[in-house]
Amino acid sequence: MTQTLINGLAVGGIYGLLAVSFSVVYGVLGMVNFAFGEVFMFGAFGALVASAANTQIAGADFAGPALPQWAAIGVGLLVGALVGLLIERIAYKPLRNAPILSMLITAIAVSMLLRAVGTFLFGASQSPVPAPALGDAISVLGARVQPIDIVIFGVAVLATAAFWALVRFSPIGRAIRATAQDKDAARLMGIGVDKVISTTFVLGSIMAALAGILYSQKYGFAAAGMGFLPGLKALVAAVLGGIGSIPGAFVGGLVIGLVEEFAAGYVPQGSAYRDVIAFGVLVLVLWLRPQGLLGRREVQKV
Amino acid sequence: MIRRTSGARPARRLLVAGAAVAALSLSLAACSSDAGASDAGSSSGGDIALGYTATLTGDFASYGLEMREGVDLAVEQINAAGGIDGRQVTIVSADDEGSPANGPVVAQQFCDDSSIAAVLGYSFSSVALAALPVYDQCGLPVVASAVTSPELTGASSVFFRDVFTDAYQGAAMGEHVYDGGTKKVAVLYQQDDYGQGVSEAFSTAFEEAGGTVTSSQAYQLGTVDFATLINTALADSPDGVFIGGFYTEAAKIATQLRSSGSDLPIYGTDGAVSPDLVSLGGDSVEGMTVYSAFSAAAGTPAATDFVAAFNEKFDKDPSSWAALAYDATNVVAQAITDAGSTDRADVATALAAIDGFAGVTGDISFDDGGDRLGELVFLKVDGGAFVAE
Numbered sequence: 001m002t003q004t005l006i007n008g009l010a011v012g013g014i015y016g017l018l019a020v021s022f023s024v025v026y027g028v029l030g031m032v033n034f035a036f037g038e039v040f041m042f043g044a045f046g047a048l049v050a051s052a053a054n055t056q057i058a059g060a061d062f063a064g065p066a067l068p069q070w071a072a073i074g075v076g077l078l079v080g081a082l083v084g085l086l087i088e089r090i091a092y093k094p095l096r097n098a099p100i101l102s103m104l105i106t107a108i109a110v111s112m113l114l115r116a117v118g119t120f121l122f123g124a125s126q127s128p129v130p131a132p133a134l135g136d137a138i139s140v141l142g143a144r145v146q147p148i149d150i151v152i153f154g155v156a157v158l159a160t161a162a163f164w165a166l167v168r169f170s171p172i173g174r175a176i177r178a179t180a181q182d183k184d185a186a187r188l189m190g191i192g193v194d195k196v197i198s199t200t201f202v203l204g205s206i207m208a209a210l211a212g213i214l215y216s217q218k219y220g221f222a223a224a225g226m227g228f229l230p231g232l233k234a235l236v237a238a239v240l241g242g243i244g245s246i247p248g249a250f251v252g253g254l255v256i257g258l259v260e261e262f263a264a265g266y267v268p269q270g271s272a273y274r275d276v277i278a279f280g281v282l283v284l285v286l287w288l289r290p291q292g293l294l295g296r297r298e299v300q301k302v
Numbered sequence: 303m304i305r306r307t308s309g310a311r312p313a314r315r316l317l318v319a320g321a322a323v324a325a326l327s328l329s330l331a332a333c334s335s336d337a338g339a340s341d342a343g344s345s346s347g348g349d350i351a352l353g354y355t356a357t358l359t360g361d362f363a364s365y366g367l368e369m370r371e372g373v374d375l376a377v378e379q380i381n382a383a384g385g386i387d388g389r390q391v392t393i394v395s396a397d398d399e400g401s402p403a404n405g406p407v408v409a410q411q412f413c414d415d416s417s418i419a420a421v422l423g424y425s426f427s428s429v430a431l432a433a434l435p436v437y438d439q440c441g442l443p444v445v446a447s448a449v450t451s452p453e454l455t456g457a458s459s460v461f462f463r464d465v466f467t468d469a470y471q472g473a474a475m476g477e478h479v480y481d482g483g484t485k486k487v488a489v490l491y492q493q494d495d496y497g498q499g500v501s502e503a504f505s506t507a508f509e510e511a512g513g514t515v516t517s518s519q520a521y522q523l524g525t526v527d528f529a530t531l532i533n534t535a536l537a538d539s540p541d542g543v544f545i546g547g548f549y550t551e552a553a554k555i556a557t558q559l560r561s562s563g564s565d566l567p568i569y570g571t572d573g574a575v576s577p578d579l580v581s582l583g584g585d586s587v588e589g590m591t592v593y594s595a596f597s598a599a600a601g602t603p604a605a606t607d608f609v610a611a612f613n614e615k616f617d618k619d620p621s622s623w624a625a626l627a628y629d630a631t632n633v634v635a636q637a638i639t640d641a642g643s644t645d646r647a648d649v650a651t652a653l654a655a656i657d658g659f660a661g662v663t664g665d666i667s668f669d670d671g672g673d674r675l676g677e678l679v680f681l682k683v684d685g686g687a688f689v690a691e
Contacts, residue, residue: 007529126550128582137563144563219526220557221582229524264530271531272493272520 012257037231043209080209242295476507
């Protein structure tokens, strides 16, 4: 019971971080950036390559910088931010006034393109990621807790809180909220809407990259396709929590993580159907509460 | 070495499609039956041709290309030793592109070529299934090397395979694990035809030997988090854990099992035999036991000679597919020698009568369903490499 709870919180923390990315970008652009799953992947590879002494990129051997772990994580976040910035500039900016459907299709294309780039650079098979040296498991209420799980949950909570505080209290946060509320009015008030959108994208990408790095450390691998399923789950989490809401997205992530783990532990053959159960919960919540757990009822913009 | 990715068990993927096409081709073959039913192949003198077909292009080409290496080496050695009854052996190759629709087309092509005495290869069970009605019509025997679907068992009197079926291998592993002193085992398996088939065979054999399967849990291919699954598995205090799945998940299960504090022995399948198991699993997979039809490390004189010859020709170690195709080619050569002719019916009869042929993958005999009988090689991960147990 305790064991399952802790597993669920660690998995949920990762989903929560990624869900925050989806949620804030949806807030300012009104679209789902499917490519966050790939930013997640590039963040993980960025940290992996930066920490390795020798690596293979696109089939050729390179001497890696072999940076210490903390610096490698910084590089991973930077790579994520850069990928996010490029996606926004190249793919979405030209479509600023295009119909939402064009943006959605572009988002799917960008996601597939980035996954292909990842496969080209890092190969189709999984690359091993060395486990961080965090010491042995500790005992909490009779459950064995891996230190990495505590780190993941702590980092996820702190990063989400920091992100929320940034959006809530800083000037750029105010601009983000204004843009999310009404793009045209924000522009009239002298807010550089394009710059705000780019900033939001970069911040969201850093969250996604952070989630990817934590994920690769916990499960010991990075792969070009690693972001697909977590991306889907995080999107579910964002919708579940009320898309556009940062605390909602994080809570949604925790709910999905917990539901999955409890389904695996307590439903007969639940481990084979954990995804079905997680998505089933989404359907149920949306039926009872269409605006999501912590979301506000949205007025359909025409 | 062979790499198993999620697509690496193509044999089962297209099974359903294969069955549908098989049904279709049955009616097609019936229409064109008299074309292939001639007594082709009985002519004497000249070269003996063997058909070779597999998927040679696209994502799943590696199996076909690896088998071809084994075939080429065997043919080269046979011809260097004077051929079969003084006649040189040649290969007629055709790409089935992994498509069941091409199965009957290629089969008909081979049937119509009267110089062909037997057919080798096949990457996909679905393609072989689709082709069988055509071979039945013209009586052309097939010795396949990479197709493991249970649907091929007894599907045709002219179809043989020197690869073990999953059911056969799973059962052998079940007995092996019990004999090794493990009496209670928790089973984790990949939820598809492969994982389910091999785990059911394992569990049945293990329980028949006297063991107890404490729990049996399925997981999806691509799962990364096994913490809860492992918790449930360990709750019944088993003596060991059996994983019926590919190396990607097997490595993660091993890692997470070890970090949960358990040092139980871990057993895997041929799906886990990959260098990537070790690179992903690290210390956690040390001591893990798996099986394989062939291992360069098996150490029998025949295997050692084969590995050396293969290394010389291709400058790399043979995969198990290359070894199986090498054996299949030699078995066919033996059958033609035994039959004393290249008459297709005689060759088929001689193949069925093959008994204990000493191949590089061990002794080869076929049962009534055309399936391989023989011994598996059990391997253990030791110091980051697979060594024979």
